[in-house]
Every structure is written in C-alpha cells, then in structure tokens.
Amino acid sequence: MTSLQYIQWFRSAAPYINAFRNKTFVLLLSGEIVKSELFTNLIHDIALCHHLGIKLVLIHGSRCQVEDQLKQHKIQSIFHHNIRVSEAATMPLIIQAINQVRHTIDARLSMGLPNTPMSGSDISVISGNFVTGMPLGIIDGVDMQYSGKVRSINAASINQLLDKHVVLLSNLGYSKSGESFNLPAEELATEVASALQAEKLIFFNDEFIQNPVTDQFSTAQCSEYLQQGNVSSQLTSLLEHAILAIKQNVNRVHIIDESLDGGLLQELFTRDGAGMMITNLFYEGLRKATIDDIGGILELIQPLELSGILIKRSREQLELEINFFHVIEKDGMIIACIACIPDLETSMAEVACVAVHPDYRNSGFGDQMLTAIELEARKAKLKYLFILTTRSTHWFLEKGFTPTSIDFLPLNKQKNYNIDRQSRIMTKSVE
Ligand SMILES: CC(C)(COP(=O)(O)OP(=O)(O)OC[C@H]1O[C@@H](n2cnc3c(N)ncnc32)[C@H](O)[C@@H]1OP(=O)(O)O)[C@@H](O)C(=O)NCCC(=O)NCCS
Known part of the structure; x- marks a missing residue:
C-alpha cells in the first residue's frame, strides 16, 4: 500500500470512527477463537476499537477448553439436545477451564510491549457477577444439573463501567443460592446485547449465508434461509440468536469471518465488510x-x-x-x-x-x-x-x-x- 492509499483508507474510515464513538458493541469470543493463531491479532484490533471510543463488552465461551479439561481427567461428558450436562462432580473442572480462558483474555489485553500494536495501550478490564443464572432443569427426564440459562443481566452496573473499562464476562451465571451455572455463550451474548440495547452484537464464524448480491440480511431473510434447512447447526444457532437479538432491539448483528486476519476491522471500518450483517433497520419495507x-x-x-x-x-x-x-x-x-x-x-x-x-x-x-x-x-x-x-x-x-x-x-x-x-x-x- 502506498502512503497515499494508506491516507485515503484512513480518511475513508473517519465516518465509521465518528459513528461508533460511545456506541456499545458486544463481542462473542468462542473458546475456539481464543485458542486460534489469529487471536493475538484480534486482541490488538479489539484494543484499537476500545481506544477509538467504542464501549466494549466481551463475552467468552469455553466449549473446547472444557472438553480438553474433561478429557485430560478422562471424563466423558453426557450431551442432551447438543447441550453438555454440567454435572456436580465435574463443575470444579468446568469452572477451572472457564477461568483459564478469562485469564488468557485478561493477560492479552494487558500487553503493552514497545514496538507492538499494543504499545502505549492501557486497558482496564473488569469482570464481575453481572449475570444471574438459573438451572435449565430437567429436560425429557434428563437433569441438566449445572447447565443453566440466563435469568437476568445487571445492565445498569455494566453500563456504568463501560465509559472507562472493557467489560469481560465468562459464560457463567451465579444464582441467588450461590451456585454457578455453565451458560451457553451465544445465549449470554444475545441477552447482554439486548439488556444493554447494544448497537452491535458481533459473532465470529467460518460459514455464512451465501448470496452473490448482498452481505446484508433482514431477520425475515435469515428465517427463510433457516427454513430451507441446508444451514449447519453452528450457523443455525448464530442466526437464531441474531434474529432474537434484533427482536429485542439490538440494531445490528454481524457474523465475521473468523479465519480472516483483521476481519473485525474490515467489517467495521470498510465498505467491503468481512462476513454478513443482519439488521431490520435498513431493510424495513x-x-x-x-x-x-x-x-x-x-x-x-x-x-x-x-x-x-x-x-x-x-x-x-x-x-x-x-x-x-x-x-x-x-x-x-x-x-x-x-x-x-x-x-x-x-x-x-x-x-x-x-x-x-x-x-x-x-x-x-x-x-x-x-x-x-x-x-x-x-x-x-x-x-x-x-x-x-x-x-x-x-x-x-x-x-x-x-x-x-x-x-x-x-x-x-x-x-x-x-x-x-x-x-x-x-x-x-x-x-
Ligand atoms: C431528495 C429526496 C429523495 C430525499 O429523500 P429523504 O428521504 O427526505 O432524504 P433523507 O432523509 O435521506 O435526507 C434528509 C436530509 O436531506 C436534506 N434534503 C432533502 N431534500 C433535499 C434537497 N432537495 N436538496 C438538499 N437537501 C435536501 C434534508 O434537509 C435533510 O437534511 P438534514 O438531515 O440535515 O435536515 C426527497 O426529498 C424527495 O423525494 N424529493 C423530491 C424528489 C427529488 O427531488 N428527487 C431527486 C430527483 S433527481
């Protein structure tokens, strides 16, 4: 890229920078993405977004880390309806794996070595008991034990922090009885984005709806694709959560190509995008x-x-x-x-x-x-x-x-x- 092209690109990003300042974005970082080679670069890009004035809530998943942890202890998980039954006996190991992921993200966001993209970056990351969870209960006779769902989000407390801090939430919810529940990260991200009335909810994935004309979709179009039935279970879950988030007043949901270095910046700050966007704002009527x-x-x-x-x-x-x-x-x-x-x-x-x-x-x-x-x-x-x-x-x-x-x-x-x-x-x- 020549200097002139660079300057032109920088200028073309200015409207996006202005539009996003002080807006709340909720990002879901799956366990797989945290494990991937591109994660360090993604963290640099997340740090840049924070410094540009975007209010960031990071939700992390930990499915593959929990899987690895249980395998190491030779424990085989039981799945029911594709959901892991988080058994009482294995919960300490599950919580350990989840905490490990949170520590990795905390540590990466704390980097600041000279001559790296994080040089001079001073990010304060806050986690806390902002999510109340409840048990999924007994489904078709199977007790899901400590696998839970979101009961409520303390949006007021999160909002107070976002002016200065990045909020990082693990896929854990705490109950009034003092127990911890293993939550599906997609559901948590969707509920947090809805509770905060976020401008954007951002998922990462390696598969999208293919459409040669547009990378922007309404919820009605997404539902049509889902009805056609040839969408993988992972993408189906993301699209269903995207539709729900938009119904609950999140303005836009993005599914960004996780294999693309810089995909987050490309999707947010260029006209080309790097995945797909779901919104009804643009398409209503x-x-x-x-x-x-x-x-x-x-x-x-x-x-x-x-x-x-x-x-x-x-x-x-x-x-x-x-x-x-x-x-x-x-x-x-x-x-x-x-x-x-x-x-x-x-x-x-x-x-x-x-x-x-x-x-x-x-x-x-x-x-x-x-x-x-x-x-x-x-x-x-x-x-x-x-x-x-x-x-x-x-x-x-x-x-x-x-x-x-x-x-x-x-x-x-x-x-x-x-x-x-x-x-x-x-x-x-x-x-
Ligand atoms: C021009 C037209 C299509 C704009 O549609 P719209 O939905 O009202 O436009 P938007 O809401 O996107 O933009 C509104 C802004 O454009 C401004 N605007 C509207 N018409 C304008 C005009 N003819 N000239 C300059 N500015 C105009 C408004 O003042 C408003 O600015 P603000 O937000 O700073 O107050 C609409 O006014 C129209 O149908 N005009 C009559 C037909 C016409 O002139 N068509 C163009 C033929 S080539």
Whole structure:
C-alpha cells in the first residue's frame, strides 16, 4: 500500500470512527477463537476499537477448553439436545477451564510491549457477577444439573463501567443460592446485547449465508434461509440468536469471518465488510419492485412530474424498467422509489426517479435507498453511478456525488440530454 492509499483508507474510515464513538458493541469470543493463531491479532484490533471510543463488552465461551479439561481427567461428558450436562462432580473442572480462558483474555489485553500494536495501550478490564443464572432443569427426564440459562443481566452496573473499562464476562451465571451455572455463550451474548440495547452484537464464524448480491440480511431473510434447512447447526444457532437479538432491539448483528486476519476491522471500518450483517433497520419495507408496484410508483411520482422535479415516465416505460426499481412499502403503500439503470458498455448506472413521499421525508429513506443501490452496483462490478438533477444537487453532494460534465455520460444519454431542463450531472464512484 502506498502512503497515499494508506491516507485515503484512513480518511475513508473517519465516518465509521465518528459513528461508533460511545456506541456499545458486544463481542462473542468462542473458546475456539481464543485458542486460534489469529487471536493475538484480534486482541490488538479489539484494543484499537476500545481506544477509538467504542464501549466494549466481551463475552467468552469455553466449549473446547472444557472438553480438553474433561478429557485430560478422562471424563466423558453426557450431551442432551447438543447441550453438555454440567454435572456436580465435574463443575470444579468446568469452572477451572472457564477461568483459564478469562485469564488468557485478561493477560492479552494487558500487553503493552514497545514496538507492538499494543504499545502505549492501557486497558482496564473488569469482570464481575453481572449475570444471574438459573438451572435449565430437567429436560425429557434428563437433569441438566449445572447447565443453566440466563435469568437476568445487571445492565445498569455494566453500563456504568463501560465509559472507562472493557467489560469481560465468562459464560457463567451465579444464582441467588450461590451456585454457578455453565451458560451457553451465544445465549449470554444475545441477552447482554439486548439488556444493554447494544448497537452491535458481533459473532465470529467460518460459514455464512451465501448470496452473490448482498452481505446484508433482514431477520425475515435469515428465517427463510433457516427454513430451507441446508444451514449447519453452528450457523443455525448464530442466526437464531441474531434474529432474537434484533427482536429485542439490538440494531445490528454481524457474523465475521473468523479465519480472516483483521476481519473485525474490515467489517467495521470498510465498505467491503468481512462476513454478513443482519439488521431490520435498513431493510424495513425496502425491496425490489415488481410489476404490481407500478400503480403505487405512479401515484408517488406523478405530483413530482407535474411540478417538473422528475421527468415524465409513462406506464409503458415503467413496465419496461420495473426490474431496475427498488421501493419502500409501508402499510401497503409505496412511500419511496429509486431506479438504478445500468449501462453495461460503460460500467455506469443512472440513478433515476428518486422520490420519497412528502409525509416521509427527512427520515433517512432516501439515504437507505441510495445505499442499497450503491451496494448492488458495487456487487455488479459497476464503476460509477450518475444522476441528472435539477432540485436536489445538494442532497446528492452530501451523499458523495460530485458535479461532472456531459462528456462523462454514455453516448445515448449525451444525445438525449434535454438542454431546456439544464439538469446538473453528478457522479459517484462505487468501485
Ligand atoms: C431528495 C429526496 C429523495 C430525499 O429523500 P429523504 O428521504 O427526505 O432524504 P433523507 O432523509 O435521506 O435526507 C434528509 C436530509 O436531506 C436534506 N434534503 C432533502 N431534500 C433535499 C434537497 N432537495 N436538496 C438538499 N437537501 C435536501 C434534508 O434537509 C435533510 O437534511 P438534514 O438531515 O440535515 O435536515 C426527497 O426529498 C424527495 O423525494 N424529493 C423530491 C424528489 C427529488 O427531488 N428527487 C431527486 C430527483 S433527481
């Protein structure tokens, strides 16, 4: 990377840095990830996030460490419904394995040798009895003993600490009777993220939903994939917890590629991402248009055509172009639309017919649609978007479009340019 590229990358990360400051992120570090070769680098990246002002709660699992510990003592675990029965006799060994993982993370976050990414890093990590657990009980006649579930989270205490400290929680819950319960780390991370109303819940995994067009999914899309049934049990569990977290008001859940060095930073601070994101914020109501939407689109755009803001589109033209449209539907009404019409010869696409119903303006719908179009254009390997606008130059300027000349346009667009309208031509690179 040249210095200039480096500087450009750094500048491009600035909006993310600003957006994430003081936001709460909950990260699940599985026992496997703590054991992996990339863990030291992940810790450096976590430290960097902390220093950038992100409030961090780290939840760790310890499945493989508990397994190793029990094997060393020649103890074979009983599993019921894929959950280990944490027996009274083995609980001391289980707790020892869990504590060992916590110590490893504590120690790594305390590093600060000169000439390492942790140089000058002074992170205070706090753990505590913030999680109350309860027994899973007897399932189909099997007593799950000290395998537990989350009863409550002391969110107020965790929140108080997050201004200055990283909070590290083990997959243990303490009961009012003074017992400790072995908790599933995914459930704990989900419940903590929900209790804190976290901005992000972050999982790591080596498998994702494969979709060539997008790496962003709504909970409805995730449920559809789960219903298709060809998703591994590990990914199924993560997706189910992601859906639950979003239902419980976590804004976004990320599943980041655990085999990628720097995956966390790539997912958070670049447009490319490194895994998948599940959110309903972005997708609520936003979808590709179908032929049935033409009536709704016409109703939305006709007043704008009459006032000369949009150029007139006939029903026939809309029918031909409908596959290039996205719409936002609310309560059965089309409240916004956008078209992205590609010109494959020039690797450009025209953004057209951008409209948000007057009752719904200034709520970010225009921005959401534009972001969706940009994502799609990038996935389709297009290079530039362009727009011809008379009244919304500043809106597009604020979205990163810059003015350009007519020569920039594909030839057919140059030929059809309406001199009387004197539209401004603006473009944005999506590479
Ligand atoms: C332009 C338009 C699509 C924006 O949609 P939106 O959902 O209201 O936009 P967002 O909520 O994402 O953004 C709102 C911000 O943009 C600003 N904005 C809205 N329209 C603007 C315009 N025409 N010019 C400059 N800024 C504008 C708002 O003031 C607001 O800024 P603020 O948050 O600082 O107050 C919508 O106003 C619209 O439908 N306008 C009429 C049709 C049109 O002009 N389409 C463009 C044709 S090329």
